[in-house]
Amino acid sequence: MIHPIPSGTRDVLPEETREVRAITDALRRVFERHGYGEIYTPALEYESVLGRADMAEAQPAYRVFDESGAVLALRSDMTVPIARVVATRYASSDPPMRFCYFAHCYRGVRPQRGQPRELLQAGIELIGSPAPEGTAESLTVLCHSLDAVGLKDYRVGLGDASIFPALMASLQVRDEARKGLLEALVLRDFVGLEQTLAEAGISGEASELLLEVPQRRGGPDVLAEMPVPAHDAVTGLRRVHELLEPAVADRVIFDLGLVRNIGYYTGAVFEVYDPALGAPIGGGGRYDELLGRFGRSLPAVGFALGVDRLHIALAGEERGTGALLARSSDRGPWSDGGAAAAGQTPVRSGPSR
Amino acid sequence: MIHPIPSGTRDVLPEETREVRAITDALRRVFERHGYGEIYTPALEYESVLGRADMAEAQPAYRVFDESGAVLALRSDMTVPIARVVATRYASSDPPMRFCYFAHCYRGVRPQRGQPRELLQAGIELIGSPAPEGTAESLTVLCHSLDAVGLKDYRVGLGDASIFPALMASLQVRDEARKGLLEALVLRDFVGLEQTLAEAGISGEASELLLEVPQRRGGPDVLAEMPVPAHDAVTGLRRVHELLEPAVADRVIFDLGLVRNIGYYTGAVFEVYDPALGAPIGGGGRYDELLGRFGRSLPAVGFALGVDRLHIALAGEERGTGALLARSSDRGPWSDGGAAAAGQTPVRSGPSR
Numbered sequence: 001m002i003h004p005i006p007s008g009t010r011d012v013l014p015e016e017t018r019e020v021r022a023i024t025d026a027l028r029r030v031f032e033r034h035g036y037g038e039i040y041t042p043a044l045e046y047e048s049v050l051g052r053a054d055m056a057e058a059q060p061a062y063r064v065f066d067e068s069g070a071v072l073a074l075r076s077d078m079t080v081p082i083a084r085v086v087a088t089r090y091a092s093s094d095p096p097m098r099f100c101y102f103a104h105c106y107r108g109v110r111p112q113r114g115q116p117r118e119l120l121q122a123g124i125e126l127i128g129s130p131a132p133e134g135t136a137e138s139l140t141v142l143c144h145s146l147d148a149v150g151l152k153d154y155r156v157g158l159g160d161a162s163i164f165p166a167l168m169a170s171l172q173v174r175d176e177a178r179k180g181l182l183e184a185l186v187l188r189d190f191v192g193l194e195q196t197l198a199e200a201g202i203s204g205e206a207s208e209l210l211l212e213v214p215q216r217r218g219g220p221d222v223l224a225e226m227p228v229p230a231h232d233a234v235t236g237l238r239r240v241h242e243l244l245e246p247a248v249a250d251r252v253i254f255d256l257g258l259v260r261n262i263g264y265y266t267g268a269v270f271e272v273y274d275p276a277l278g279a280p281i282g283g284g285g286r287y288d289e290l291l292g293r294f295g296r297s298l299p300a301v302g303f304a305l306g307v308d309r310l311h312i313a314l315a316g317e318e319r320g321t322g323a324l325l326a327r328s329s330d331r332g333p334w335s336d337g338g339a340a341a342a343g344q345t346p347v348r349s350g351p352s353r
Numbered sequence: 354m355i356h357p358i359p360s361g362t363r364d365v366l367p368e369e370t371r372e373v374r375a376i377t378d379a380l381r382r383v384f385e386r387h388g389y390g391e392i393y394t395p396a397l398e399y400e401s402v403l404g405r406a407d408m409a410e411a412q413p414a415y416r417v418f419d420e421s422g423a424v425l426a427l428r429s430d431m432t433v434p435i436a437r438v439v440a441t442r443y444a445s446s447d448p449p450m451r452f453c454y455f456a457h458c459y460r461g462v463r464p465q466r467g468q469p470r471e472l473l474q475a476g477i478e479l480i481g482s483p484a485p486e487g488t489a490e491s492l493t494v495l496c497h498s499l500d501a502v503g504l505k506d507y508r509v510g511l512g513d514a515s516i517f518p519a520l521m522a523s524l525q526v527r528d529e530a531r532k533g534l535l536e537a538l539v540l541r542d543f544v545g546l547e548q549t550l551a552e553a554g555i556s557g558e559a560s561e562l563l564l565e566v567p568q569r570r571g572g573p574d575v576l577a578e579m580p581v582p583a584h585d586a587v588t589g590l591r592r593v594h595e596l597l598e599p600a601v602a603d604r605v606i607f608d609l610g611l612v613r614n615i616g617y618y619t620g621a622v623f624e625v626y627d628p629a630l631g632a633p634i635g636g637g638g639r640y641d642e643l644l645g646r647f648g649r650s651l652p653a654v655g656f657a658l659g660v661d662r663l664h665i666a667l668a669g670e671e672r673g674t675g676a677l678l679a680r681s682s683d684r685g686p687w688s689d690g691g692a693a694a695a696g697q698t699p700v701r702s703g704p705s706r
Binding site for chain 2: 001002003004005006007009010011012013014015017018020021028037038039040041042043044045046049052062063064066070072074084085087088089091099104118294295296335
């Protein structure tokens with residue numbers, strides 16, 4: 001007998017839950033070893049509180065009215081709730097503060113595509129530690145975490161959210177054109193970026209620069225000969241890289257076109273890739289202005305991993321090497337809310353932070 | 354700076370989270386040792402699916418419309434979602450099946466009283482094992498779990514949800530009076546019960562019986578000399594008791610007035626009490642008809658513990674004995690949604706299953 005569950009959600013059965021627990025337990029041990037204390041915040045928040053952050057594409061999936069008519073929303077990440085907690089419960093604590101979490105978050109992705117609307121995230125927030133030290137610590141915890149769960153072939157793309165806006169500003173790109181260009185970049189759609197540049201009447205050297213810089217990807221040499229408006233960001237990335245232990249530095253690929261789809265990032269941003277998965281496993285970055293919006297201005301950096309994606313990547317790697325974990329045939333897809341029965345094909349996809 | 358969170362929710366900070374994790378890890382080890390596999394189901398379900406169960410007072414706290422206009426609700430327990438999973442994903446599996454869970458549930462308690470609307474529950478469901486064996490196994494896992502987390506002074510009240518309805522039926526209490534009598538009994542309000550009996554025109558022997566039987570509480574001797582309509586239930590309770598190992602049997606107090614506030618219970622019901630807490634830490638019982646409503650008719654029994662209440666009881670016991678855990682001064686109360694600031698006093702209370 002079939003009883004449907006909402007689009008983008010799924011049941012996790014015991015065999016899979018056991019593997020997920022093994023992953024989250026390993027992550028928790030690393031987070032705790034690095035001094036990060038686990039925090040839990042309510043799944044529901046006042047939308048007016050969450051609204052202090054600019055969540056851009058990470059919009060809440062579900063809105064609820066409470067009995068007094070106030071609008072509640074299911075959290076779409078844990079970064080904003082933890083910013084709220086720091087401002088209210090740690091208003092006079094000395095920085096740096098270190099928090100971690102394991103929590104389901106809810107996203108307003110397009111319905112009926114088999115994409116997750118409820119996703120388990122594991123992550124850390126390092127509050128009050130500026131660049132480059134805080135960024136380097138965050139990348140170090142990230143790599144130690146992935147090493148601890150046994151992911152082998154991952155790479156960390158490292159960029160800076162301020163590079164492209166700085167280039168656009170210096171080239172006097174009109175305000176109304178900037179949003180469209182950034183959107184194309186978020187999608188890594190360089191053909192679309194070129195079209196959007198042409199439509200905005202940007203040509204010649206300006207257009208070449210805006211197309212060339214974000215496609216720079218590789219070792220430290222991609223940081224050479226950068227245009228002046230990007231000098232500060234690139235110097236910052238170099239300093240972060242110098243602070244990394246060799247095993248972590250070796251994982252980093254500079255990616256000057258990396259732009260994340262969440263509005264609060266201000267500086268270094270990063271994403272985790274693995275050849276076993278066609279989408280980022282997680283990511284993070286600096287959000288030095290978010291805490292100020294909640295009344296306690298502190299620099300901050302953090303990351304979130306999509307536990308489901310990490311699980312799929314691990315299973316994929318282990319299938320490749322014939323090891324133990326590759327039992328995820330038990331794994332159910334995210335519900336398409338009944339669309340498959342109606343002849344549509346669900347597409348497996350998942351979270352960015 | 355104060356940023357409110359919704360009434361009945363709260364932030365759990367690292368010191369407390371560490372203690373909560375120690376409790377849930379210990380519970381999980383016991384559940385797994387007894388063969389219970391952990392399951393996770395979506396926080397949101399279609400209300401039409403949850404509605405197959407009669408949730409009585411455990412009404413969903415929050416309703417949400419999805420983009421197609423269907424009504425979603427945040428789960429108010431895990432028993433109903435697991436019944437759904439058994440009927441859909443284990444439609445042809447051989448019973449018994451054993452599942453456990455650790456999940457936040459959401460309740461529509463009265464707002465602005467500082468009562469939790471979001472609560473972490475830990476529990477098991479034993480599907481396909483009839484009374485008395487299944488009931489005895491469930492009580493055994495319950496006591497082993499509480500022993501494992503170090504709770505010392507708890508007792509398990511054991512009754513049968515069918516006793517009072519059987520008495521009312523045999524005494525030909527009118528249908529319209531039964532609901533009010535049961536409600537008084539759920540509240541353990543024997544003065545109210547007496548009044549309600551009088552208002553319903555029930556007097557003499559019938560009234561005496563309906564007042565006396567549910568006040569029987571104690572050792573196996575309270576099962577003696579029961580009126581005929583309760584014989585089956587009492588024989589069932591005796592058989593369960595005979596199957597229990599001595600350490601578990603010693604925890605049991607028969608309580609013939611025990612009626613839980615959830616409609617799906619059909620037979621034995623039980624609740625956990627501890628002198629350190631003025632409210633049940635959790636409870637459970639048999640729900641032999643619930644699975645059939647989802648299309649796979651199987652007898653079933655299970656329990657849920659309120660992890661927050663268990664934590665408070667442990668801290669209370671340890672304060673009494675000078676032991677380690679009594680650090681819950683860090684513990685924040687459930688939000689009253691701003692009522693305290695408006696001069697109202699929040700009342701600490703919490704989950705029944």
